[in-house]
Amino acid sequence: MDRFIINYNGNKYQETKKYLTEFIEKSNYTYIAEPFGGIFGFSRYYYLLKKDNSKLKFLINDLDNDLIEFYTDLKKDFDGTLDRLKLKFEDIIKDMKIDAELTDYLKKNKEDTKLIQMMSKSVSSCFSITKFITKFDNFLKKKKEYIDMLNRTAFYNLEANEFINKHKHKKNILFYFDPPYFNSNNKEYTVCDKEGYYDGTTIYIEILKHFKTSKASNLFILNKIDVINYIFKDYIYSEYTGVYGNKGKTKKHHIIYSSNIKF
Numbered sequence: 001m002d003r004f005i006i007n008y009n010g011n012k013y014q015e016t017k018k019y020l021t022e023f024i025e026k027s028n029y030t031y032i033a034e035p036f037g038g039i040f041g042f043s044r045y046y047y048l049l050k051k052d053n054s055k056l057k058f059l060i061n062d063l064d065n066d067l068i069e070f071y072t073d074l075k076k077d078f079d080g081t082l083d084r085l086k087l088k089f090e091d092i093i094k095d096m097k098i099d100a101e102l103t104d105y106l107k108k109n110k111e112d113t114k115l116i117q118m119m120s121k122s123v124s125s126c127f128s129i130t131k132f133i134t135k136f137d138n139f140l141k142k143k144k145e146y147i148d149m150l151n152r153t154a155f156y157n158l159e160a161n162e163f164i165n166k167h168k169h170k171k172n173i174l175f176y177f178d179p180p181y182f183n184s185n186n187k188e189y190t191v192c193d194k195e196g197y198y199d200g201t202t203i204y205i206e207i208l209k210h211f212k213t214s215k216a217s218n219l220f221i222l223n224k225i226d227v228i229n230y231i232f233k234d235y236i237y238s239e240y241t242g243v244y245g246n247k248g249k250t251k252k253h254h255i256i257y258s259s260n261i262k263f
Contacts, residue, residue: 033164034178036178
């Protein structure tokens with residue numbers, strides 16, 4: 001709740017803003033479709049630049065049922081959904097205050113400092129009160145914009161291929177692919193079949209098939225992996241490097257692939 005649900009932009013939003021603003025300004029699609037929706041940072045930034053275009057619509061899909069259910073509820077009952085979220089927030093705060101009181105008690109009684117550190121770390125890592133309050137307030141400041149975008153958006157809880165096949169024949173549509181990074185531990189995309197077999201490259205092979213056969217416009221962003229870069233070598237749009245997080249400890253090298261892009 002303190003991150004992606006309420007006003008959390010994420011890396012893809014920031015990267016879209018930095019590397020694809022010019023592309024968005026030049027393009028004029030009717031539909032923006034995200035088979036791997038998540039927090040749909042690309043669509044939200046696209047909306048900010050194109051919000052005066054009343055014909056613009058968004059199609060957001062994700063395998064996470066809880067996430068899509070939340071967005072769907074938010075679209076149907078914006079204020080009521082936020083009220084319920086506040087109640088859940090207050091319930092979590094109540095439990096966290098108990099943990100804080102116990103930590104304070106241990107400190108006063110000079111108990112094991114390692115235990116205190118472990119407790120403090122577990123409480124702070126699972127939920128940030130400050131982040132929630134700040135992002136919730138910032139979200140409400142953009143209430144009209146979010147309601148307008150939600151009214152333009154249809155949410156789906158489908159397999160990516162099923163979602164693509166449902167919409168690939170629409171005219172003037174851009175598919176934006178932001179799948180889990182290669183070797184991601186995203187559990188939603190690592191479910192084995194009945195025989196216990198799982199191949200993580202299937203996602204990228206299916207995207208490649210779509211690139212080769214689709215008449216729609218397509219953008220696909222992934223961390224640089226030589227084998228993936230090789231099979232998509234005919235579709236390289238651009239690449240960029242950077243770091244994740246404020247401390248900049250984790251390096252990133254992303255490739256943007258595209259097909260059938262029109263300005």
